[in-house]
Amino acid sequence: QLQLQESGPGLVKPSETLSLTCTVSGGSITSASYYWGWIRQPPGKGLEWVGSLYYSGATYYNPSLRSRLTISVDTSRNQFSLKLSSVTAADTAVYYCARHHGIGAVSGHMDVWGKGTTVTVSS
Amino acid sequence: QSALTQPASVSGSPGQSITISCTGTSSDVGGYNLVSWYQQHPGKAPKLMIYDVTNRPSGVSDRLSGSKSGNTASLTISGLQAEDEADYYCSSYTSTTTLHVFGTGTKVTVL
Numbered sequence: 698q699l700q701l702q703e704s705g706p707g708l709v710k711p712s713e714t715l716s717l718t719c720t721v722s723g724g725s726i727t728s729a730s731y732y733w734g735w736i737r738q739p740p741g742k743g744l745e746w747v748g749s750l751y752y753s754g755a756t757y758y759n760p761s762l763r764s765r766l767t768i769s770v771d772t773s774r775n776q777f778s779l780k781l782s783s784v785t786a787a788d789t790a791v792y793y794c795a796r797h798h799g800i801g802a803v804s805g806h807m808d809v810w811g812k813g814t815t816v817t818v819s820s
Numbered sequence: 821q822s823a824l825t826q827p828a829s830v831s832g833s834p835g836q837s838i839t840i841s842c843t844g845t846s847s848d849v850g851g852y853n854l855v856s857w858y859q860q861h862p863g864k865a866p867k868l869m870i871y872d873v874t875n876r877p878s879g880v881s882d883r884l885s886g887s888k889s890g891n892t893a894s895l896t897i898s899g900l901q902a903e904d905e906a907d908y909y910c911s912s913y914t915s916t917t918t919l920h921v922f923g924t925g926t927k928v929t930v931l
Contacts, residue, residue, distance in 0.1 A: 734920070736866075743823070743925040744858075744866065744909050746918070757919035793865055797920070804913050804920050806856035806871035813865050 699724040701794050701811035709788075709818050715781040719794030719811060726775045727752055732797045732804050733777045735768065737790040738813075745790075749797065749804065750777055757804075784818045791815050824849060824910055824923035831929040837898040840926045842910035843891060848921055850891035854913040857886060857895045861906045869908075870895060897928070905930045 705717035719733070726733060734749035748758040748768045758766050767780045781788060791813040798805035825843040832838040842849065842857075849855055853873045858866035868877055870886040873893060883898045893912075897904050910923035 732919075736922075744860075744911075744922040746911075746920040746922055749919060760917050798871075799913075802919075803852070803854070805854050806868055807858075807866075807911075808868050808871070808877065810865040810867070 699796065699809050701796065701809055703792060703794050703811045703814040705792075705814060705816070707815055707817060709784055709816060710820050711785055711818055712783055715779070715784050715788060715816055715818070717779045717792055717794075717814065717816070718776050719778070721775045721777075721796075726770060726777060727772055730798065730800055732757075732799045733770070734795050734797055734804075734807065735779045736793045736795060736807070737788075738793070739787075739790045747779065747781075747792075751799065751802075755802075757802075786818050789816065789818045822921075824912060824921055826908075826910060826923040826926045828924070829927045829929065831931055832897075832900045833931045834900055834902065836900050837896060838900060838928065840895045840897075840908055840910075840928070842893040842895070842912075842923045844893075844912060844914075844921070845891055847916050848912040848914040849888065849893050849910075851915060852913050853888070855886070855888060855893040856911050857884075858909045858911065859906045860909065866909065900930055902930050904928060 732749040735747040795807040796809040797807040857870040860866045
């Protein structure tokens with residue numbers, strides 16, 4: 698059974714870089730026709746798609762975060778990662794990783810989610 | 821890319837049916853049959869309930885059903901139960917400069 702687990706610091710200082718890793722177990726991150734995505738949820742607010750990585754390596758970012766965001770994959774460790782630079786308090790959120798279906802540049806539903814990790818931006 | 825529009829809250833009594841709407845544009849909801857719905861209980865990760873507008877994953881109650889008309893998708897919960905009380909989010913592929921967009925979320929209350 699496929700499982701995803703987020704990991705990373707729970708506290709990041711303003712202006713620094715937020716780094717998170719999602720470890721995939723029970724399946725391969727190079728499986729065809731899947732995206733591996735990051736979604737965040739600020740306290741008391743709704744879900745926001747952050748960005749996704751297609752199994753081929755192509756990346757797609759939320760335009761509002763594109764200038765600060767990098768999503769990458771480490772196939773040897775079956776992990777994918779998120780780096781968000783120059784963070785502010787507005788980046789405080791629960792960050793989820795998820796697998797979603799898709800073909801080419803068309804993405805679909807997210808069927809497997811991690812439990813989420815809370816990141817607070819504060820000095 | 822703006823979020824898809826959902827009502828902030830919907831409520832119903834046990835046994836009743838409720839419907840949650842999700843309004844987008846022809847670039848997302850209206851243009852593709854790639855709308856999905858997620859249930860989220862407090863402190864928990866979202867759970868996929870409906871995908872590709874009408875399909876239910878294995879294990880999801882058949883009291884939930886999805887549909888779409890034009891730029892608006894809908895989730896109907898029939899025979900409302902206490903366990904259905906949660907937040908619900910729609911999402912869709914979008915052909916704009918983004919890839920994926922979520923709805924604003926709807927809090928379902930069972931009276």
